[in-house]
Amino acid sequence: MQRADSVVTPTPRVRHIRVAALAMLARCLTAFLGGYVLTATVATLVARVLPISRVEATIWGMIPAFLFYATVGLWCFHEPRLARAAAAVWGGAIVAGVALWLLGVRP
Amino acid sequence: MTRSLRQSMAWIHSWLGLLAGWILFAMFLTGTASYFRPEITRWMQPELPMNRTAGADAAQNAVASLSRDGIRDQQWFIQLPNARDVVTHVYATPKPDAQATDERPGKRRKRAAEQVLDPATGAAIHARDTRGGEHFYRFHFQLQLPHPWGRWLAGVCAMFMLGAIISGVVTHKRIFADFFTLRWNKGQRSWLDAHNVSAVLALPYHAVITYTGLMTLVLMYLPYPIAINYKQPLDFGRDAYGLPGDAVASGRAARLVPIAPLVRDAEARLGMPAARLVVQQPGDAAATVAVTGSSGARLNARTGTVVYSGATGALLQPPTGGGPALSTAGVMLGLHLANFAAPTLRWVLFLLGLTGAAMVGTGLLLWTAARRKPGATPFFGLRLVERLNIATIAGLPLGMGAYLLANRVVPAAAEGRASTEVATMFYVWGGAAVLQLLRPARQAWAILFGAGAAVFAAIPIANALTTSRGLLASWRAGDGLFMGFDLAMLGVAALLGIAAWRAARRPAGRAPRRTQGVVHV
Numbered sequence: 001m002q003r004a005d006s007v008v009t010p011t012p013r014v015r016h017i018r019v020a021a022l023a024m025l026a027r028c029l030t031a032f033l034g035g036y037v038l039t040a041t042v043a044t045l046v047a048r049v050l051p052i053s054r055v056e057a058t059i060w061g062m063i064p065a066f067l068f069y070a071t072v073g074l075w076c077f078h079e080p081r082l083a084r085a086a087a088a089v090w091g092g093a094i095v096a097g098v099a100l101w102l103l104g105v106r107p
Numbered sequence: 108m109t110r111s112l113r114q115s116m117a118w119i120h121s122w123l124g125l126l127a128g129w130i131l132f133a134m135f136l137t138g139t140a141s142y143f144r145p146e147i148t149r150w151m152q153p154e155l156p157m158n159r160t161a162g163a164d165a166a167q168n169a170v171a172s173l174s175r176d177g178i179r180d181q182q183w184f185i186q187l188p189n190a191r192d193v194v195t196h197v198y199a200t201p202k203p204d205a206q207a208t209d210e211r212p213g214k215r216r217k218r219a220a221e222q223v224l225d226p227a228t229g230a231a232i233h234a235r236d237t238r239g240g241e242h243f244y245r246f247h248f249q250l251q252l253p254h255p256w257g258r259w260l261a262g263v264c265a266m267f268m269l270g271a272i273i274s275g276v277v278t279h280k281r282i283f284a285d286f287f288t289l290r291w292n293k294g295q296r297s298w299l300d301a302h303n304v305s306a307v308l309a310l311p312y313h314a315v316i317t318y319t320g321l322m323t324l325v326l327m328y329l330p331y332p333i334a335i336n337y338k339q340p341l342d343f344g345r346d347a348y349g350l351p352g353d354a355v356a357s358g359r360a361a362r363l364v365p366i367a368p369l370v371r372d373a374e375a376r377l378g379m380p381a382a383r384l385v386v387q388q389p390g391d392a393a394a395t396v397a398v399t400g401s402s403g404a405r406l407n408a409r410t411g412t413v414v415y416s417g418a419t420g421a422l423l424q425p426p427t428g429g430g431p432a433l434s435t436a437g438v439m440l441g442l443h444l445a446n447f448a449a450p451t452l453r454w455v456l457f458l459l460g461l462t463g464a465a466m467v468g469t470g471l472l473l474w475t476a477a478r479r480k481p482g483a484t485p486f487f488g489l490r491l492v493e494r495l496n497i498a499t500i501a502g503l504p505l506g507m508g509a510y511l512l513a514n515r516v517v518p519a520a521a522e523g524r525a526s527t528e529v530a531t532m533f534y535v536w537g538g539a540a541v542l543q544l545l546r547p548a549r550q551a552w553a554i555l556f557g558a559g560a561a562v563f564a565a566i567p568i569a570n571a572l573t574t575s576r577g578l579l580a581s582w583r584a585g586d587g588l589f590m591g592f593d594l595a596m597l598g599v600a601a602l603l604g605i606a607a608w609r610a611a612r613r614p615a616g617r618a619p620r621r622t623q624g625v626v627h628v
Contacts, residue, residue, distance in 0.1 A: 040331050047332030052430075054336045055346035059432035061332035063439070066321045070269045078115040106336045 023082055031076035034089035039069040041096035048103055116274040123274065124470045125492070127267035129499040130250065132467045134261060136503055138247035138320075139460030141240060142445060142453055145191040148239030150592045151514045153574040155194060155234050160226035162187040162381045163370040168229030169195050170366045170386070178363075178390035181356075185384040188226045189401060195224040235519040242510065242529055248324065251533070255327065262328050268317045275306060295476035302469040305462045312459040313466065319443035322436065349412035349427045354387035354395045361392040361418035369420060373398035373413040377426055382410065392418045400426075406447050409437025468500045493548050498540035501555035504603060506536025508562035511596070515569035549610060556607035563600035567593040 047061030072089060079085040110118075140147065149155060160168075169185050179202055186196035198221055223232045238245075249257035290300050306313065321328070333343045344350040363386070370381050382401030388394045394417025400410035411426030429437065441447055445456050475493045479485060485493070510532035517524045517531075539558065543551035570593060571577025581589035 040329060043329055044331040044335045048335045053346075055343065056430040056432040058332045058336050058343065059347070059436050062325045062329055063322070063432065063435060065325070065329055066266065066269060066318060069266065070273055073266075074116065074119060074270055074274055077119045078110075078112060080110075100335065103335075105334075105338060 026086065027076060027082055030082075030086045030089050031073040034086070034093065035069050035073040035076065038072055038089050038093040038096070039065050041093050041100060042068065045096045045100055045103075048100060048106060054106060113278055113280070116277040120271055120274040120278050121474065123267045123271040124467070125474055127264040127271075128467055128471045128474075129495055130260065130264045131268055132464055132471070132499050133250070133503055134247050134264065135460060135464040135467055137243040137507070138316075139457055139464065140507065141244040141247055142448075142457045142460065144240035144244045146240065146588055146592065147243065147511075148237070148241065149193070149588060151237045151239045151511070152234040153570075153576050153589075154519070155223075155232065156225065159190075159193060160188060162189075162374070163367040165195050165224075165226035166370045166381070166384055167365065167367040168226060169197055169224050170363065170389075172224055172229035172231070173197065173199060174363065174389065180389060181387070183384070183386040183389060185386070187381055187383060187401075189380070189382070189403075193226070194232060195226045195229075197222045197224055235514075236523075236525040237514060238525050238529055242532075243507070248320075258324055258327060262321065262324060265317055265321050268313075269321065272310075272314055272317060276310070279303065279307070295473065298469055298473040298476045302466060302473050305466040305469060309459045309462040309466075312456075313463055315442055316460075316463065319439045322439045323443055325436075346427075347429075347433060348409070349414070349424060351385075351387070351395050351397050351412075351414045351424065354391075354393050356388045356391045357393040359392040360390060361394065363389050363394060363396075363417050364420040366396065369396055369415050370398055372422075373415075374400075376413050377411050379403055379405070379410060386417060389417060394418055395423065402441060402446055404447050404449075406441045407434055407437040408441035408444055408446065409433060468496075471496050471500070494544060494551075497543050497548065497551050497555060498536075501552055501559065501606075502536050502539045502543070504599070505539050505555055505559040505562060506532040508559055508566065508596075508599070509535035512562055512566050512569055515566070515573045553607050553611035556603050556610055560600045560603035560607055563596050563603060566596040 043061040043065040045061075047058045050057035050060055052060075076085045076089060079088075165187050166185060170183070173180070173183055180199045181202045182200040184198040184200075186192075186198075188195055223234065224230065225232050248261045250261055251257065252260060290297055293300075326333070330340075333340055337343045337346075341350075341352060345352060366384070366386075370384070374381050377398075377400035379400040380403060381398050383399050385397040385399075386394065387397075396415045396417045397412050398415070399412045402408045402410050409429060411428075412424075413422070413426050414424035415421065416423055445453065448456055471492070475489055475496065478489050510528055513528045513531035517527050521527065539555055543555055546554060567578050570589075571579070576584075576586065576589045578590060578593040581593070
């Protein structure tokens, strides 16, 4: 019955649930997808800028990546303000991505 | 959503555990069995001899066998025997135009993807066709899904596991007190205690095995650091592992130098026994022979590679020493594969792997125990989780047992028997998962565990009836491997039998007691 009502004019309660569900979806996307993009860009940036041999820099970029990813993902679910979590994760990924784009492949 | 760190971590811990739990349980259990991958394979091919041959001689015999009818291959991959695997495995890649240039018209060129050779003679061995321990090993990170989806799904679940471990540690304020407070038969409280004990007892193991598991496929999950540092990804392989590039055939024929001296030279340079050879363009002047070491008793699984010219035997590339990062990654890989572990340590790791499965399993049971209200009709999600728990925790061991039993029941000469064995595992597992829906939950637990116990108990019996290497015969022959395998099967049967008995013993109507003081969920 509530379902039928909600098609016409959502009750405040249903609207609240919808907003909460969308917020949770955004949070999950930020944690899982955003966390992965941030991990990938940061790991790549580390591999690019470490002033050691190519192969060593490549591996050092990879080794801590999963711990970083897990920490970022968990923090996304702890941070109360979704906007702040999203800004940090997606913003960080963009900053690292732009830096990589400017640096390009190691000559 | 303003909560304490412990609250938010408890919340995410239960969701991570629930969503990935069933797959993680399967990954833990089949991965644990994979500690004995070569041993399982040997048990599943009882026809194989038990001789031992030095790597250099085995390599020479394999090459002699491969070039007996003239060389029409582009590459040979030769896996040498070792203490745990007594045969030589050969994978030959035919030349792209091999069919056209075959000098003997009318004789169809048929070469299997993998050949098993007797190391002492180089003759092909015809043992029963089976996937052996390889099946559990592959399943534990590919989940029987098409490439690359299985590996990605396994990676996502392993990431969930890593998140669950970290959040679980934050959630538990009394890690060491929990360790001493296992309370039996107290419903939900006991499941929580069991979950805590299995998690805390082996926490370093769980953390290491999860992290190193992710590292085994890091090149697939995070290939971008390679892309930013190398224009050609193959150059990374050369830098990191000393792999030679693809040898291009010169078109001039040249005899391959004797391989045994090259292998001995490589073993001296690497300071370890040889594990495998890759011969590219054999029979051509541009042939290369790459010899890779075996990590053996070393923690670091990354071993060097020495490359020689196949036509002259000249050293083309000495082994490259790895830097700290490469060594770290090599040790992480070694910790996961545990090839360094001698039998005693291997059994300890096996038991630790079982505590991993127990941790995931008790976590899943805890989810239902914490949400079941006495006297109330369970909601849909609760029933769903409960049935999936039965299908996975009690169903998978049954399927694994059926796979091993099928190895002795399916005739050794049957057509396509390797895939029949694999299919048996999934049909039995899937069938049990569906059929258990017909019975009340507690009965379903008991029936599936009981069936699992019966299947595992039947394995040594079928072994004794169909081969000459039954428990008594193996004991008389002093064959530790076959004896150990049968005893392990009886041990698993006993464990599952106890589980079935405990599940059946509870009166059906009694709801588990709810107790206070639940820390999380």
